[in-house]
Amino acid sequence: MSERDMNEHSSGQHDEENTSGEQAAGNEGARPTEAELAEMSRDEKVRLGLAQDDVELVEYPDPWPVKGTRAERRAERAVAAWFSLAGLSALAFIGVFVFWPWRYVNPLVDERGHFLYSLYNPLIGFFLGLSILAVGIGAILYSKKFMPHETAVQQRHDGHGSSELDRQTTVAELADAGERSTIARRSMIKRTAGFGAGAFGLGTGVLVLGGMVKNPWAETGADSLQHTGWLQTNGEKVYLRRNTGDPHDISLVRPQDLAPGGFETVFPFRESERHNEEALLHALRRSDNPTMLIRLRPGDSPVERKGQENFNYGDYYAYSKICTHLGCPTSLYEAQTGRLLCPCHQSQFDVANSYAKPVFGPATRALPQLPITVDEEGYFVARSDFIEPIGPAYWERNS
Numbered sequence: 109m110s111e112r113d114m115n116e117h118s119s120g121q122h123d124e125e126n127t128s129g130e131q132a133a134g135n136e137g138a139r140p141t142e143a144e145l146a147e148m149s150r151d152e153k154v155r156l157g158l159a160q161d162d163v164e165l166v167e168y169p170d171p172w173p174v175k176g177t178r179a180e181r182r183a184e185r186a187v188a189a190w191f192s193l194a195g196l197s198a199l200a201f202i203g204v205f206v207f208w209p210w211r212y213v214n215p216l217v218d219e220r221g222h223f224l225y226s227l228y229n230p231l232i233g234f235f236l237g238l239s240i241l242a243v244g245i246g247a248i249l250y251s252k253k254f255m256p257h258e259t260a261v262q263q264r265h266d267g268h269g270s271s272e273l274d275r276q277t278t279v280a281e282l283a284d285a286g287e288r289s290t291i292a293r294r295s296m297i298k299r300t301a302g303f304g305a306g307a308f309g310l311g312t313g314v315l316v317l318g319g320m321v322k323n324p325w326a327e328t329g330a331d332s333l334q335h336t337g338w339l340q341t342n343g344e345k346v347y348l349r350r351n352t353g354d355p356h357d358i359s360l361v362r363p364q365d366l367a368p369g370g371f372e373t374v375f376p377f378r379e380s381e382r383h384n385e386e387a388l389l390h391a392l393r394r395s396d397n398p399t400m401l402i403r404l405r406p407g408d409s410p411v412e413r414k415g416q417e418n419f420n421y422g423d424y425y426a427y428s429k430i431c432t433h434l435g436c437p438t439s440l441y442e443a444q445t446g447r448l449l450c451p452c453h454q455s456q457f458d459v460a461n462s463y464a465k466p467v468f469g470p471a472t473r474a475l476p477q478l479p480i481t482v483d484e485e486g487y488f489v490a491r492s493d494f495i496e497p498i499g500p501a502y503w504e505r506n507s
């Protein structure tokens with residue numbers, strides 16, 4: 109509100125627009141000029157603000173009328189303890205998030221390593237949850253124990269935009285409530301609240317940004333986001349095998365194993381790994397390895413993807429089983445429609461008419477296709493790794 113407006117109000121002149129506002133204020137005659145407002149103490153502004161809002165304070169008790177009692181100190185220590193716990197939990201969360209061994213460890217090779225790895229998710233969940241809980245309890249406890257619990261009665265009236273007077277008196281009321289809560293002289297609570305909230309904020313930042321620290325393009329090895337277990341090394345053949353439940357039971361796949369319209373989930377196998385239990389298990393468990401081998405029905409003639417026209421072997425097509433939406437297994441193949449279905453959010457990929465392009469649901473990218481052929485002994489082999497990252501998109505991805 110302008111100075112002119114305020115002067116008009118103070119002298120009893122007001123236009124129609126302001127009439128209702130003045131009625132809302134309820135105490136027109138008490139409106140000070142801007143200069144008077146600047147001269148007023150916070151206490152006076154509090155009283156003025158309440159009067160302007162037609163608020164009557166029935167009770168405004170000091171939560172601790174007798175200062176320094178044991179009960180007061182106990183309450184202060186309780187609040188500080190919760191904030192401290194929040195800070196320590198947040199620091200523990202950050203420590204676990206950054207330093208705890210998170211890579212999968214085969215229990216057959218290293219039982220203790222596997223045990224530590226298995227604690228990663230429970231620990232980050234526990235410490236982050238505890239931090240959130242402790243910050244919340246600390247804040248609630250502080251407001252219950254130290255904020256004044258006034259009883260006020262206010263007349264209801266229409267709302268209008270805040271005037272300068274309203275703003276200043278509101279700030280004064282908030283500052284007054286803050287002062288009456290005695291936060292200014294409670295350095296222990298202030299320090300622990302700062303520690304708890306600060307560490308919690310830092311932990312939240314680590315949680316949000318932690319996964320982005322890695323540059324996916326900086327890693328090009330077999331374990332990078334750009335490669336899967338189908339990557340050929342040293343020119344060794346990578347066979348398509350099925351999982352029979354026993355990693356040592358090597359069951360390779362041949363064209364005659366699939367009837368038209370049939371499909372099978374396959375995993376990579378290298379002859380050099382036949383007696384290496386860890387490598388065999390890893391090939392079956394690595395999350396980006398599962399691939400759907402599909403034999404189309406006679407008459408199906410899918411449009412080939414540009415540059416991938418020879419990735420199939422006759423009617424046999426191999427697509428990553430990892431949904432390009434959020435990474436669920438697209439394990440339902442409907443032979444009649446020639447569609448792969450993802451059970452998570454119902455994305456459908458058309459295999460019979462296209463190169464597994466999404467035709468329904470939230471997925472936007474086609475399933476990556478594995479180039480396959482059949483070797484001289486009649487077994488399916490991969491001609492190379494997938495030529496694009498599988499699964500959900502990630503930043504800087506160009507496909």
Ligand code: FES
Pocket residue numbers: 431432433434435436450451452453454455469470471
């Ligand atoms: S993960 Fe497949 S549709 Fe969402």
